[in-house]
Amino acid sequence: MKDRTPVLTGRNNPKIKQIRTLRQRKGRDETGLFLVEGIRHIGEAVEARAQIETLCYAPGLLTSTFAKELVETQQASGTLCLALEAEVFTSLADKENPQGLLAVVHKPTWTLNQLNPENFPWGVALLAPQDPGNIGTILRTLDAVGASGLLLLENSADPYHPSAVRASMGALFWYPVVQTSFVDFIRWAKAKSYTIYGTSAHGSTDYRSVEHYQLPLILLLGSEREGLSPEQAGQCDRLLRLPMRGRVTSLNLAVAAGVMLYDMLEKL
16 A cells, blocks of 8 residues: 555644544534444445545554555545544544544434334334443344344434444444434334333343244333333333342343343244
8 A cells, every 4th residue: 555645743634623523422413423443343334335424544553454455445436535643543543552544434314214024123222221332232232143223212322422333343334223212112113013022120021931022023121220111111012021140130231132132033
């Protein structure tokens, strides 16, 4: 890769300042853009044909042949590619010891109206999750079991937060993620004849006793702190519990989702 692109050295370059705003949710919400950091994640974005607005790279940090080829391919396709001095690049990166590659990507636009039992036979709905890392991890698990996508209800953490993007390991680019209200979710699910399986410590059925899960289905998980309210639990067709034999009263949200999704995979 013989790169003759001028290297930007100033942190106050207007383009650099604009990119830096995407580290905050306000900047992401206002622009419809988000940051993707790391070679593997950007490779997944390219393969999934995500709309990349800008590709930033640091020649002094970039040692991977694959990464250099990514830059060349994006340059050839007309994507704006910015070569940055290592110090400037590091000021944009979320991780320590960055790999030297960062992309500005347009958020995909998904709505509930685009989803139906044919293209979304089974998925997960999370009620107001607050940890972006959990969102990304659940997306990664959805990919692992071959589920259809993720619904984020009410005041959710941002699925395009750097921690969520990183934890998804590229799954974010392949599956629909829809943010909506609980009321609209219930209206949609009932209209499309989805079976809603909720999880709760107060569930009447041990998940292990379920013999078969009925498609199309949604696995509904409550918030990390509060779980499902009685009213929300009342909207579920079946309310399942995971046995807790120790002193703790609940599992991490992503762990609970993983247990349930693999059980569903075996019993569909």
